[in-house]
Amino acid sequence: MNMHSAGDLGAKAKEVLAGLDGRELGNKDRMALPVQDMPCQDPLDRARNMEEVALGYAEAQARIEAARCLQCKNAPCVSGCPVSIDIPGFIAQVAKGDYHAAADVIRKTNLLPAICGRVCPQEKQCQAPCTLGKALKGVDKAVQIGRLERFVADRERAAGGAPMPRVAAPTGKRVAVIGAGPAGLTVAADVRREGHEVVIFEAFQKPGGVMVYGIPEFRLPKAIVREEAEKLERMGVSFELNYLVGRTRPLSALLEEDGFDAAFVGVGAGLPKFMGIPGENLVGVFSANEYLTRANLMRAWDRDRAATPIYPSKRVAVLGGGNVAMDSARMALRLGADEVHVLYRRTRDEMPARAEEVAHAIEEGIVFDFLASPTEVLGDEKGAVRGLRVMSYELGEPDASGRRSPVAIDGSEHDVPYDTVIVAVGNESNPLLAKTTPGLAVDKKGHVLVDESQKSSLDGVWAGGDIVLGAATVILAMGEGRRAAAAINEYLRAKD
Amino acid sequence: MNKIVSKARLSDEVFRIEVEAPNIARERKAGQFVIVQTDTEWGERVPLTIADADPHRGTVTLIFQTVGVSTHRLAELEPGQSIEAMLGPLGNPTHIERFGHAVCVGGGIGVAPMHPIAQALKQAGNKVTIIIGARTKDLVILEDEMRAIADELIVVTDDGSYGRKALVTEPLKELCGAETPPDIVVAIGPPVMMKFCAEATRPFGVRTLASLNTIMIDGTGMCGGCRVSVGGQTKFVCVDGPEFDAHQVDWDGMLLRLRAYKSQEDAAHKALHDGGQCRLDAMADDARKKAEAEGGSR
Numbered sequence A: 001m002n003m004h005s006a007g008d009l010g011a012k013a014k015e016v017l018a019g020l021d022g023r024e025l026g027n028k029d030r031m032a033l034p035v036q037d038m039p040c041q042d043p044l045d046r047a048r049n050m051e052e053v054a055l056g057y058a059e060a061q062a063r064i065e066a067a068r069c070l071q072c073k074n075a076p077c078v079s080g081c082p083v084s085i086d087i088p089g090f091i092a093q094v095a096k097g098d099y100h101a102a103a104d105v106i107r108k109t110n111l112l113p114a115i116c117g118r119v120c121p122q123e124k125q126c127q128a129p130c131t132l133g134k135a136l137k138g139v140d141k142a143v144q145i146g147r148l149e150r151f152v153a154d155r156e157r158a159a160g161g162a163p164m165p166r167v168a169a170p171t172g173k174r175v176a177v178i179g180a181g182p183a184g185l186t187v188a189a190d191v192r193r194e195g196h197e198v199v200i201f202e203a204f205q206k207p208g209g210v211m212v213y214g215i216p217e218f219r220l221p222k223a224i225v226r227e228e229a230e231k232l233e234r235m236g237v238s239f240e241l242n243y244l245v246g247r248t249r250p251l252s253a254l255l256e257e258d259g260f261d262a263a264f265v266g267v268g269a270g271l272p273k274f275m276g277i278p279g280e281n282l283v284g285v286f287s288a289n290e291y292l293t294r295a296n297l298m299r300a301w302d303r304d305r306a307a308t309p310i311y312p313s314k315r316v317a318v319l320g321g322g323n324v325a326m327d328s329a330r331m332a333l334r335l336g337a338d339e340v341h342v343l344y345r346r347t348r349d350e351m352p353a354r355a356e357e358v359a360h361a362i363e364e365g366i367v368f369d370f371l372a373s374p375t376e377v378l379g380d381e382k383g384a385v386r387g388l389r390v391m392s393y394e395l396g397e398p399d400a401s402g403r404r405s406p407v408a409i410d411g412s413e414h415d416v417p418y419d420t421v422i423v424a425v426g427n428e429s430n431p432l433l434a435k436t437t438p439g440l441a442v443d444k445k446g447h448v449l450v451d452e453s454q455k456s457s458l459d460g461v462w463a464g465g466d467i468v469l470g471a472a473t474v475i476l477a478m479g480e481g482r483r484a485a486a487a488i489n490e491y492l493r494a495k496d
Numbered sequence B: 001m002n003k004i005v006s007k008a009r010l011s012d013e014v015f016r017i018e019v020e021a022p023n024i025a026r027e028r029k030a031g032q033f034v035i036v037q038t039d040t041e042w043g044e045r046v047p048l049t050i051a052d053a054d055p056h057r058g059t060v061t062l063i064f065q066t067v068g069v070s071t072h073r074l075a076e077l078e079p080g081q082s083i084e085a086m087l088g089p090l091g092n093p094t095h096i097e098r099f100g101h102a103v104c105v106g107g108g109i110g111v112a113p114m115h116p117i118a119q120a121l122k123q124a125g126n127k128v129t130i131i132i133g134a135r136t137k138d139l140v141i142l143e144d145e146m147r148a149i150a151d152e153l154i155v156v157t158d159d160g161s162y163g164r165k166a167l168v169t170e171p172l173k174e175l176c177g178a179e180t181p182p183d184i185v186v187a188i189g190p191p192v193m194m195k196f197c198a199e200a201t202r203p204f205g206v207r208t209l210a211s212l213n214t215i216m217i218d219g220t221g222m223c224g225g226c227r228v229s230v231g232g233q234t235k236f237v238c239v240d241g242p243e244f245d246a247h248q249v250d251w252d253g254m255l256l257r258l259r260a261y262k263s264q265e266d267a268a269h270k271a272l273h274d275g276g277q278c279r280l281d282a283m284a285d286d287a288r289k290k291a292e293a294e295g296g297s298r
């Protein structure tokens, strides 16, 4: 049974909408409207296919959800959005049924709404301070801003996509963008619009960064990312794929010899952390990055066509509690595992993953072992994983951050059989670019140091996204990209 | 897209291709490698050492052995056709200096990656002894090229069909036991060979480097799939290596990890042959004749 079938939710919404009958709504009426659930594929079906899980609102649902917005004068939601979308502004247009106008409002600040609407942790960003959610005493009852954003963006895509941004006359200036993740793609768009020549250098064979190699198809269809890259190409941005700056060419040579006037570094946080426990190099232990890259970028899920193999797993343990852990666990299930456990040292409330993904994972049958963490990976005589030695925890006194930190329970260690372990305990910054670029200042953890305009310690070099923030979010990377692009445009204007 | 400009078959299973890659040809140094993909939609990413490069022509030379599906696909490409993607140069260049007496041990296909290193060591003023090892006579590659570099060249085959009948470790031990032992040994070949080279030189305390060929995905330090334990610490071969102190490498762990996908790869490879898709055997004579006509080295 599927509580989120598109047909049922759409039909119900139509009824409610008909009941409103074009009436002027007061705040009380708005507050009484039902939160619109996201239509989804049936959990049992989707746990075995790679198609997108969330199907998007039907039009009637979007109209009702938009009608729930109280159009607050102070609009606290806007301050929760890292790129300050005019949220009540676009929602008012959805309520009216003018989706074009809604898309225009969003586009002023967000270049990737189809992506952000799907992957933003809304409950921690725009939806957290929403007045309606506060009044109804639950962030899950806030206006579903992300879902509305996705609805608007998808309508526009279906109608042929956003209008092409105008590109100013050529300036003769050249900008190198390093890394084709959300940060780099955003910079490319904003800088290109001013008429500058833009070349994006990307190590992988496809643009998109984590959006293509990390976040799975079932959460973010790759076609959407491809469309964004194609749009940039049509704007005249060129892509140099399979180009690792720092190895294929040092950054300094791009600036000093190859005629680039400025560069943006958006190389992401691609250095997987491991737990540092015994047995982590056994066969069957993967970083989430490796597991997901095999599955997503190399498309190993299509066993008949892909040349890249994926490990055949029956019992999988995923270590961690963020989006990366959720994606790995749900991917393992889709690749045929019988049982997938997520081991997390704290409890559900502390999990950093998007609330929706945790809920989806539970529906799909992922088992969550809270207050548990391994102390050792156990191997068999062939060096393959046979299980984990797991320690149980309890929540202790709140620490400085106010979070209750987990405390190991003495003598609680016990062995659990697994054949695969996926380590998803975070990423650090990849040191390659800093190592090969003299003068590029980084902090202890290898994050590139920047000022408030995203400028690095090197003249003509800006940076943003995960390489500055540490593992963060798509929208934060995009926001930093916009800021950097503005500064780069300013710099190039002054350079005349 | 990287166009193949020439191709030769060095032995039944070993091919040499010269590929257009001006950026890589310009930057690469001895000991570095590339990752190639014959198909960017469905293909695997295959790491291959840069055996040689010509910065003026803008080409790199790769020498590879057909072991599974991806290397077979690569071998099927003809001059004029292109490899869809090539990333590089990757990894740290070999540290070259004037050590004194350097011994280079190349086993099987490992002779190919050894070539630029031996060349660089020679240019730096070292006395260079090269040991080439192969299972049998037909699998000996690059003998002429190596002879041109080496002060002394030793060829051994497992079955004695060519050169001396021995494993590479025998002459290596003799050299280490000599009055003036080598100052450095570099070993490249199958992991088992490298492991035994490490064991051979260890008692003599001769510094030994090995170039590791772990399984790789991105080659940029992002996935950790290439990790190996060196001196008790986890290292990523693609960015921390590929060369490491052979006496510190956890060889048994590495050997196990290399076999992680063995059954799946074997099945895929078998399907290629059973499905009649493997045109390589049919191409064999043809290619060999051509290679010989071009003066391909044997």
Ligand SMILES: Cc1cc2nc3c(=O)[nH]c(=O)nc-3n(C[C@H](O)[C@H](O)[C@H](O)COP(=O)(O)OP(=O)(O)OC[C@H]3O[C@@H](n4cnc5c(N)ncnc54)[C@H](O)[C@@H]3O)c2cc1C
Pocket (backbone or CB within 6 Å): A119, A120, A121, A178, A179, A180, A181, A182, A183, A184, A201, A202, A203, A204, A208, A209, A210, A211, A214, A215, A243, A244, A245, A246, A266, A267, A268, A269, A270, A292, A323, A324, A327, A354, A430, A432, A433, A464, A465, A466, A467, A471, A472, A473, A474, A475, A477
């Ligand atoms: C599995 C997973 C799930 C996630 N889920 C979410 C989510 O639901 N919501 C959310 O908001 N965020 C999520 N994130 C985080 C989000 O994806 C990142 O914060 C965001 O992608 C960072 O963008 P970026 O542009 O800084 O870097 P990236 O997306 O990491 O892109 C960097 C690009 O640079 C390339 N590169 C690196 N070095 C070089 C070089 N030297 N030369 C050339 N190219 C180079 C890389 O190949 C890569 O393509 C997730 C992350 C992961 C790993």
Ligand SMILES: Cc1cc2nc3c(=O)[nH]c(=O)nc-3n(C[C@H](O)[C@H](O)[C@H](O)COP(=O)(O)OP(=O)(O)OC[C@H]3O[C@@H](n4cnc5c(N)ncnc54)[C@H](O)[C@@H]3O)c2cc1C
Pocket (backbone or CB within 6 Å): B033, B044, B045, B046, B047, B048, B049, B050, B063, B064, B065, B066, B067, B068, B069, B070, B071, B072, B109, B112, B113, B212, B213, B214, B215, B216, B242, B258, B259, B261, B262, B265, B266, B269
């Ligand atoms: C840094 C480096 C440099 C290399 N240089 C050369 C070279 O110059 N010439 C050459 O012939 N080979 C080289 N190799 C090995 C080469 O990459 C593998 O033989 C190739 O990837 C096998 O792919 P396949 O699909 O044909 O075979 P598969 O069917 O995938 O594998 C066959 C067997 O090869 C091993 N293998 C699989 N994938 C890899 C991999 N990515 N890396 C290493 N071994 C693997 C496994 O043990 C497997 O059982 C190098 C490897 C590395 C890491």
Ligand code: SF4
Pocket (backbone or CB within 6 Å): A080, A081, A082, A083, A084, A085, A087, A110, A116, A117, A120, A122, A125, A126, A127, A145, A146, A149, A475
């Ligand atoms: S971009 Fe993200 S945070 Fe901003 S409104 Fe959209 S979903 Fe909310």
Ligand code: SF4
Pocket (backbone or CB within 6 Å): A068, A069, A070, A071, A072, A075, A076, A077, A078, A087, A088, A129, A130, A131, A132, A133, A143, A145
């Ligand atoms: S805070 Fe909530 S209710 Fe108020 S304008 Fe924003 S979305 Fe609408």
Ligand code: FES
Pocket (backbone or CB within 6 Å): B215, B216, B217, B218, B219, B220, B221, B222, B223, B224, B225, B226, B227, B236, B237, B238, B239
């Ligand atoms: S191949 Fe991915 S980290 Fe080395």
